[in-house]
Amino acid sequence: MTRPKLPIVLLACLALAAPFVVQAQSAAVEAPQDAERPNDTTAGRQLQAKLGSNDALQDVTANIDDGVAELDGTVLAQAQKDRAGELATETPGVSTVVNKVEIDNSLGAHLRTTYHEVTERLVAMLGRAPLLLVALLVVLLASWLGKALSLNLRLLRLRTDNPYMDGLLRRSIRIIVTLVGVLLALRLLDLSTMAKAVLGSAGVVGLALGFAFKDIAENYIAGVLLSLRKPFSPGDHLRIDDHEGKVVALTSRATILMTLDGNQLQLPNALVFKSVLLNYTQNPKRRFDFKASIDAAHSIRQAQTLALEAYSGIDGVLDDPAPSWNLVENAPSGIELQFFGWVDQRSTDLGKVRGEAIRLVKAAFAHAGIQPPRTVYHVVTSREPGASGPPATPVEPVHGANVDTSVNRDIDDQLAEAQRAGAAAAGNMLEHDKDSP
Structure with a gap:
């Protein structure tokens, strides 16, 4: 009896089952794909x-x-x-x-959308009303604290005797403390991202504003430097280039003067800082001078002696430094002399003393017969009708008694009023705030 060969039978069975196995595997693979894809x-x-x-x-x-x-x-x-x-x-x-x-580009659609957005935002704000109230209280508290600290710089050990820097420190402290309060309020409202964006753009904005307001920034910095240097004080008599007057105030942008005519003059701080500045008040002693001409035929020594004696006795002319003189020119057409004297500006007006000195010297020369240069000649060929002799020349008195040489106070009232107005407007950086400790 012949036994069948098992390998041949197995191979035949596998060949018959292979299509079914492949189909089952394909179905198994496709099934997860269909399961992953939603309907x-x-x-x-x-x-x-x-x-x-x-x-x-x-x-x-x-x-x-x-x-x-x-x-x-x-x-x-x-x-x-x-x-x-x-x-x-x-x-x-x-x-x-x-x-x-x-x-939809219709106006009604856009209006409806805007209305819904505004309504939603208002509802959201009402829902956060308690938080908004707390944030507002934080800002108000920071503002109050900044003001209190700015009025008590001693607590921060930032007190300075410079009025300009004192005011600048006060404003800076108040602004910084208030800004911190605003940032805390934004943090409470969960708007810190907005705060960061604002602070991040501050540098770019500051740079753009710096170029746009270059002159304003230049005047402000010049004002700070002038306050540090202190070249003048309120009421000082100044000459800045061709401008002359008494100081009313130094603001953040301009130096305000009161001219001797009583007019208010504003000069940019940058101009004042870069200009030649002459302060007449800084030194109480000030020298005056004037010139006198005599004919070449007269004695220089006699004229000099008479002139010095004439004006040295004026009330207000100082003995130290003593009056002096100088020979300017000795020419056939005449002799020109220059005389000097000193006054104390705190009690004596230079202009009044100078005018009185010229008058007295002229009178002394007239009494001594010292004539000015004879540059014009009047030839008389016959006696003029009604003339019995040379015309009489009025002679000035040679004494200086009862002469007013006090300080000129013409614009003092206007100056004081302008200074009070500047202080009331908190714009004078040369004086401390009277309310400050």
């Missing part, structure tokens, strides 16, 4: 949820059929329509997108 209903719910979460796409509807998503509805801008298409493309189960969304 149209699930994909539609997911896409509609995405569209509904976007306020600008509330009016957009989606319908998915066999993987094809059809979008319909209206939006206000092209960017919103494109965003709806992107959301549909990103949704699992969607292979094709048909975007039929229309753009």
Whole structure:
């Protein structure tokens, strides 16, 4: 009896079963793929949820059929329509997108959208009213604290005798403390991102403003430097280039003078800082001078002696330094002499003393017969009618009694009023705030 060969039988069975095994494996592979891919209903719910979460796409509807998503509805801008298409493309189960969304440019649609946005924001603000109240209290408290610290610089050991820097420190401290309060309030309102953006753009804005307001910044810095150097004080008599007057105030932008005519003059601080500045008040002693001419036939020594004796006795002319003189020119046409004297500006007016000195010297020369240079000659060929002799020349008195040489106070009242106005406006950086400790 012949036994069948088992390997041949097994091979035949495997050959018959192979197609079924391959088909089962293919079904096993395809089954998970179909399970991973959501059906149209699930994909539609997911896409509609995405569209509904976007306020600008509330009016957009989606319908998915066999993987094809059809979008319909209206939006206000092209960017919103494109965003709806992107959301549909990103949704699992969607292979094709048909975007039929229309753009509504009507005024009514935009007004309705704006109304809804404003309403939502107002409702949100009302919901956060307690937090807003706390943030407002923080800002007010910071402002009060900044003011209190600015009025008590001794607590911070920042007290300075420089009026300008004192005012600058007070304003800086108040601004910094208030700004810290504003930042804390924004933090409470969960707006710290906005605060960072504002602070980050402050540098760029500051640079742009620096170029735009270059002159203002230059005058402000010059004002700070003038305050540090202190070349003048309120009431000082100054000459700045061709401008002359008494100091009213030094503000952050300009130096204010009261001219001797009683007019208010404002000079930019940058101009004052860079100009030649002459302060007549800084030194109480001031010298005056004047010139006198005599005929070349007269004695220089006699004229000099008479002149010095004439004006040295004027009330207000100092003995130290003593009056002096100088020979300017000795020419055939005449002799020119120059005389000097000193006064104390705190009690004596230079202009009045100088005028009286000229008058007395002229009178002394007239009494001594010392004539001015004879540059014009009057020839008399016959006696003029009614003339019995040479015309009488009025002679000035040679004494200086009862002469007013006090300090000129013409504009003092106007100057004081202008200074009070500057202090009331808190613009005078040369004086401390009277309310400060």
